[in-house]
Every structure is written in structure tokens, then in C-alpha cells.
Amino acid sequence: MSDVRAVSATPPATSPAPAGPVAVDLSAAYHGSNIEHVLEELEGELVGLAPVKRRIREIAALLLIARLREEQGLTTEKPTLHMSFTGRPGTGKTTVALQMAKILQQLGYVRKGHLVVATRDDLVGQYVGHTAPKTKEVIKRAMGGVLFIDEAYYLYRPENERDYGQEAIEMLLQSMENQRDDLVVILAGYKERMDTFFQSNPGFHSRVGHHIDFPDYSLDELMAIADLMVRRQHYAFDQPSRAAFGEYVALRMRQPHFANARSVRNALDRIKLRQANRLIARGGIVSREDLARIDAADVRASRVFATGTDDTTDE
Ligand SMILES: Nc1ncnc2c1ncn2[C@@H]1O[C@H](COP(=O)(O)OP(=O)(O)OP(=O)(O)O)[C@@H](O)[C@H]1O
Numbered sequence: 001m002s003d004v005r006a007v008s009a010t011p012p013a014t015s016p017a018p019a020g021p022v023a024v025d026l027s028a029a030y031h032g033s034n035i036e037h038v039l040e041e042l043e044g045e046l047v048g049l050a051p052v053k054r055r056i057r058e059i060a061a062l063l064l065i066a067r068l069r070e071e072q073g074l075t076t077e078k079p080t081l082h083m084s085f086t087g088r089p090g091t092g093k094t095t096v097a098l099q100m101a102k103i104l105q106q107l108g109y110v111r112k113g114h115l116v117v118a119t120r121d122d123l124v125g126q127y128v129g130h131t132a133p134k135t136k137e138v139i140k141r142a143m144g145g146v147l148f149i150d151e152a153y154y155l156y157r158p159e160n161e162r163d164y165g166q167e168a169i170e171m172l173l174q175s176m177e178n179q180r181d182d183l184v185v186i187l188a189g190y191k192e193r194m195d196t197f198f199q200s201n202p203g204f205h206s207r208v209g210h211h212i213d214f215p216d217y218s219l220d221e222l223m224a225i226a227d228l229m230v231r232r233q234h235y236a237f238d239q240p241s242r243a244a245f246g247e248y249v250a251l252r253m254r255q256p257h258f259a260n261a262r263s264v265r266n267a268l269d270r271i272k273l274r275q276a277n278r279l280i281a282r283g284g285i286v287s288r289e290d291l292a293r294i295d296a297a298d299v300r301a302s303r304v305f306a307t308g309t310d311d312t313t314d315e
């Protein structure tokens with residue numbers, strides 16, 4: 001068909017497409033964008049998070065259509081893509097932000113698709129005149145990609161009248177407005193604190209178009225995450241050690257400072273340490289299977305079983 005054309009993976013340099021084509025092949029555009037690959041990766045690498053994955057698919061669709069509209073001369077405005085990711089520690093916010101940066105790059109929204117993670121300390125200085133250059137430098141590094149501001153609410157300290165955070169906030173707001181065609185800002189942190197932050201900073205609220213909430217994982221999801229991590233690192237639970245780990249996670253979930261998937265990762269690190277020491281202490285000949293297998297004793301040696309208290313700081 002003569003009036004159907006495939007769309008290139010990169011957006012046009014400027015201005016509306018010349019008159020002519022009146023229809024585009026959506027599936028060719030979709031496949032051409034390589035977005036499918038990133039979405040599949042997201043599906044395979046991340047356990048659970050169904051609502052988060054759904055929102056990301058929706059945003060990907062919006063971006064693809066926006067690009068086709070631009071190519072058809074229907075608009076030159078890019079959709080606003082600044083986001084907030086809220087949720088408790090270890091729920092996958094940073095991991096998803098990395099994938100989001102890739103999606104934005106695949107769809108030609110940003111040039112490079114890298115992620116720059118920053119906290120208050122990276123943006124705000126201690127003395128007069130230090131904040132502007134610090135914030136400027138971070139924004140510069142993030143251009144063409146995603147600037148992920150962890151615990152964004154620490155930028156705002158109303159109790160401290162002359163807090164330098166305000167200076168960083170103003171510069172960020174300006175970049176979010178003026179450079180939004182090549183910079184996406186993601187503000188991350190606990191839901192309640194972020195809500196308060198948005199209430200006190202309407203400038204941020206009005207610039208953030210997409211709010212994505214990351215729920216805590218269930219025990220089953222945490223076990224599926226553990227299985228994925230163990231498999232990727234070429235270790236293996238046997239039946240008793242997996243059962244012991246299930247008990248461990250159930251206990252750990254009820255303790256303070258529990259950090260979802262991060263606590264699972266940290267617990268597995270300590271288990272690997274105990275497995276290594278068990279093997280060394282035993283000496284003699286080790287098989288390939290011995291090197292891979294996690295024993296129930298490696299799990300049950302955790303202090304969580306003995307005292308019910310935190311294994312370590314686990315942060
Ligand atoms: N759904 C998931 N499936 C598999 N692994 C996950 C999942 N969510 C998180 N992880 C893993 O858990 C660890 C912590 O995740 P991440 O750093 O993305 O959490 P976070 O929400 O950014 O936490 P924080 O708020 O503490 O920064 C990472 O190693 C990540 O790979």
C-alpha cells in the first residue's frame with residue numbers, strides 16, 4: 001500500500017513531516033522502536049509490580065503515539081514526562097527508573113537514556129554560593145537522560161528559614177520546564193512524605209505528570225525474587241533450605257527496617273558468606289553441586305531465628 005509507511009526508530013530532526021502519507025503502520029512503528037524488547041526485559045527481570053508495569057506500558061504507548069503525531073504534523077509539543085515514584089525501600093524504584101530511561105531513549109524522547117541518581121547532598125551546598133554550581137553540574141550530567149532524585153523531600157526544609165535547598169528547587173523547576181524535551185526528572189521517596197512535599201511545592205506537583213506507586217511485596221513475591229536472584233547467581237536452594245528461607249523472610253518482614261527486595265538480596269549475601277565458610281571449615285573435596293547448593297544451616301544460622309531481631313542494619 002502506497003500510503004502506508006514504516007516509521008523510523010528515531011524521531012525526525014525538526015518540524016512536521018511533509019504532507020503525503022496519511023497513515024502509518026502502527027505495528028511496524030512499534031517493532032521498529034525496539035520498545036517491545038525493553039518491555040519484555042522488564043517483565044522477565046522484575047517479579048510482581050503489575051500496576052507499575054501497566055503504567056509503563058501506558059506511558060510507552062503515549063510516547064509512541066506522540067511521536068507518530070509529531071511525524072504527521074499534528075503537534076510539536078512533547079508530552080510532559082516528569083514522574084514521581086513512591087514506595088518503601090527496596091520496592092524496585094531505582095531498578096524501574098533504569099528501565100524507564102531505556103524506554104525513553106528507544107522512543108527518541110531523550111538522546112542518551114542514562115540515569116543520574118542524586119540526593120540532597122549532591123545538589124545542595126553547605127555554604128553561600130555552593131548550591132547553584134552543584135545543582136547545575138548534576139543537571140548537566142543528566143541532560144539527555146533521566147535525573148532520579150532520591151528522597152526528594154529532603155530538598156525542602158521549611159523549618160530552616162534560609163535553607164539552600166530552596167535554591168536547588170528553583171533551578172530544578174526551571175530545568176523541568178525549559179529543558180523538558182531532553183531531560184526527564186523522576187522524584188522518588190516514601191509516599192506520605194512525597195504527598196506533603198507536593199502540597200508545599202505546587203511547582204513540582206504541576207510539572208509531574210505521572211505518579212507511580214510501588215507496593216510492598218507479598219511473601220510469595222519476595223520468595224519469587226529470591227529464587228530469581230539465587231538462579232542468576234548460580235546458586236541453588238534445596239527443599240529444606242528454601243523452606244528455611246521462607247520462614248526467615250516471614251519473620252524478617254515483621255521487623256523494623258525491613259526493606260523488601262533489598263532485604264532479600266542482603267540476606268542472600270550473608271547466606272553466601274556462611275555457605276563459603278561452611279565449605280572451608282569442612283575442607284576436603286567439593287563438588288560443583290556443593291559449590292552451588294545452599295544448605296538449611298546456612299539460612300538458620302541467621303540471628304533472626306535466634307533472637308527475632310534484625311540480622312544487621314540491612315540498609
Ligand atoms: N520486582 C523485583 N524483582 C526482582 N528484583 C527486584 C524487584 N524489585 C527490586 N528488586 C531488587 O531489589 C534490590 C532493590 O531494588 P531498588 O534499589 O530498585 O529499590 P528502591 O525502591 O530503589 O529502594 P530504595 O528506596 O531503598 O532506594 C535491587 O537489587 C533490585 O534488583
Ligand SMILES: [Mg+2]
Nearest residue numbers: 093094095150
Ligand atoms: Mg533506590
